[in-house]
Amino acid sequence: MNTVSPRKSSRRGRRDGRSVAGSEPATRRCIASGALLPKAEMLRFVIGPEGDVVPDLEEKLPGRGLWLSADRDVVNTACAKNLFAKAARRKVTVSNDLPDRVDALLAGRCSGLIGLARRAGEVEAGFEKVRSRLRGGTAGLVLAASDGADDGRRKVRALAPDVPLCDVMSGVELGRAMARDNVVHVAVAPGRLADRLRSELNRLAGIRQVCTGG
Numbered sequence: 001m002n003t004v005s006p007r008k009s010s011r012r013g014r015r016d017g018r019s020v021a022g023s024e025p026a027t028r029r030c031i032a033s034g035a036l037l038p039k040a041e042m043l044r045f046v047i048g049p050e051g052d053v054v055p056d057l058e059e060k061l062p063g064r065g066l067w068l069s070a071d072r073d074v075v076n077t078a079c080a081k082n083l084f085a086k087a088a089r090r091k092v093t094v095s096n097d098l099p100d101r102v103d104a105l106l107a108g109r110c111s112g113l114i115g116l117a118r119r120a121g122e123v124e125a126g127f128e129k130v131r132s133r134l135r136g137g138t139a140g141l142v143l144a145a146s147d148g149a150d151d152g153r154r155k156v157r158a159l160a161p162d163v164p165l166c167d168v169m170s171g172v173e174l175g176r177a178m179a180r181d182n183v184v185h186v187a188v189a190p191g192r193l194a195d196r197l198r199s200e201l202n203r204l205a206g207i208r209q210v211c212t213g214g
Contacts, residue, residue: 028067031087032074040199041206042067043075043102045084052093053084055102057109064088070206075099099207106204107173113197114143114177114186122189125178127152133187134160140190141198145171146210148184156185166201168210 025038044056046063054061066087068074076099078084085092095101117123124133133139139160144153144167157165174183188194205211 028065030069030074031066031083032068032078032081035069037069039067041070041203043070043203047084047088047090047092050093051091052095053098055098055105057102057105070203072099072103072207072209075102075207103204103207106200106207107169110169110197110200110204111173111177113193113200114174114188115179117188117193117197118178120193122191122193123178124187125174125180125183125185127156127185130156130185130187131159133189134163138189139163139187140194141166141188143167143169143174143186143188143201145169145174145182145184147171152184164198166198166205168201168205168208 025040027036028039028042028044029036030042039059044059045066045068046054046056046061047066048054053066056065059065066084068078079094079096079098082094084094114123124130130139130142134142134156137160140163142156142160142163142165144156144165146167147170148167153165153167169177171182171184174186175181177183178186188197
């Protein structure tokens with residue numbers, strides 16, 4: 001039977017920002033605040049071949065990673081104070097719309113995960129279907145449109161106060177992910193997709209500077 005030594009195991013990270021089972025979450029240091037934070041709460045950037053700062057949210061691009069907390073103010077500070085160049089120790093080019101590019105990339109990742117869950121049959125859309133899942137205990141995550149009515153959000157929350165609720169994406173964004181025009185409520189089945197989606201939504205909330213519903 002093949003085994004992995006403890007030393008090797010401790011060095012193997014996961015792309016979802018967690019270390020292997022039984023170890024602490026993988027961390028990186030924010031170049032703006034100096035704080036050591038879990039990767040799942042951060043954004044990776046690299047310097048491209050032309051010297052431009054490139055968001056690398058999938059953490060796959062070559063080169064030294066420059067990490068920031070997933071917070072729009074932190075990204076703005078890094079841009080304004082030339083922190084990318086200081087950390088990279090070279091001249092770099094930072095586009096004025098970098099925070100908006102990060103927003104769009106994160107929103108795209110969230111939409112993609114919702115789409116995966118939809119094709120896997122792990123999501124339901126619409127208040128009645130979401131309520132049914134919550135009452136049946138088959139929801140691991142609830143999404144509510146950021147521009148939806150507060151009353152509907154409160155009703156969903158009252159049905160299952162312990163189920164995480166994220167209200168970061170708009171009804172149009174949720175609808176696009178669900179191949180519809182507009183969606184206000186979505187329930188995602190418990191599992192890895194729900195966990196990954198919640199992590200990405202939390203990063204998006206930081207960039208959009210909104211407080212999620214829980």
